[in-house]
Amino acid sequence: MAAIIKIRGKLKDGTAKMKALMPHPMETGTRRDPDGNIIPAHYIETVRCLKNDMEIMSAQWGPSVSKNPYFAFRVKNAVVGDRITITWQDNKGEASAGELILK
Amino acid sequence: MENKMKRRNILKGLALLSSMALIPVRMFADMQAAFKTVTPEAALTELFGNLPMEQSDAVTLKIPDIAENGAVVPVTIFTDIEGVESISIIIDQNPNPLSASFTIGNEVFADVSTRVKMGKSSRVRAIVQTADKIYTTSREVKVTIGGCGG
Known part of the structure; x- marks a missing residue:
């Protein structure tokens, strides 16, 4: 199971500032191991963000997003109790998710 | 206890992921092709x-003028332009210049931050897309140690 997404959120005046950290190798597919073999590409391709199960934004990434990606965005019309979910899927079909209730 | 909670959240998230209808704001297949292109x-x-x-x-593009470590270059893009549908990051000198593309819904601000890898010094472009126009701004970033080599 891939590592969980760590999410932080700060709610102020109806806007939620969200920050997420996603532990992931984000291998480009061009690096070589010490024996000279190419390390296969392994990176997050799709990220989805939901508020109370409704998709509010998404991201498509290539392998040039840094290792252990950081991702921040701001949600409109946010209130206490809103549930923010972030999920990712990588090029090997692995997936992970994280969730936060705004307070 | 806490671990169990986390596990449950992951499972719930994964269930969501698989049950969710794909929202084709832009077709994923097209995006795949864009990520494989070799020129901006x-x-x-x-x-x-x-x-x-x-x-x-x-369009505001916040990125350091000099990136000491090309493996981790913080980028923020935001704008007050109305009706933004997507925000993309293009790094001209990377082997595949398109780095990330964010689909912006009505419930979020056109304001995203992430970190990217840069192989060498390059022009970096922020691309903001609305229904009928693209707005861009760009910055030159000098990279001291590249972040794509092996």
């Missing part, structure tokens, strides 16, 4: 076809 121009064409493009001060 080709990436732009693949992403936006012939949408007219203009340089705009209304």
Whole structure:
């Protein structure tokens, strides 16, 4: 199971500032191991963000997003109790998710 | 206890992921092609076809002038332009210039931050797409140690 997404959120005046950290190798597919073999590409391709199960934004990434990606965005019309979910899927079909209730 | 909670959240998230109808704001297949292009121009064409493009001060691109470590370059892009549908990051000198593309819904601000890898010094472009136009701004970033080599 891939590592969980760590999410932080700060709610102020109806806007939620969200920050997420996603532990992931984000291998480009061009690096070589010490024996000279190419390390296969392994990176997050799709990220989805939901508020109370409704998709509010998404991201498509290539392998040039840094290792252990950081991702921040701001949600409109946010209130206490809103549930923010972030999920990712990588090029090997692995997936992970994280969730936060705004307070 | 806490671990169990986390586990449950992951499972719930995964269930959501698989049950969710794909929202085809832009077709994923097209995006795949855009990520494989090797020039910024080709990436732009693949992403936006012939949408007219203009340089705009209304797009803010925050990125260091000098990146000491090309493996981790913080980028923030935001704008007050109305009706933003997507925000993309293009790094001209990377082997595949398109780095990330964010689909912006009505419930979020056109304001995203992430970190990217840069192989060497390059022009970095922020691309903001609305229904009928593309707005861009760009910055030159000097990279001391590249982040794509092996």
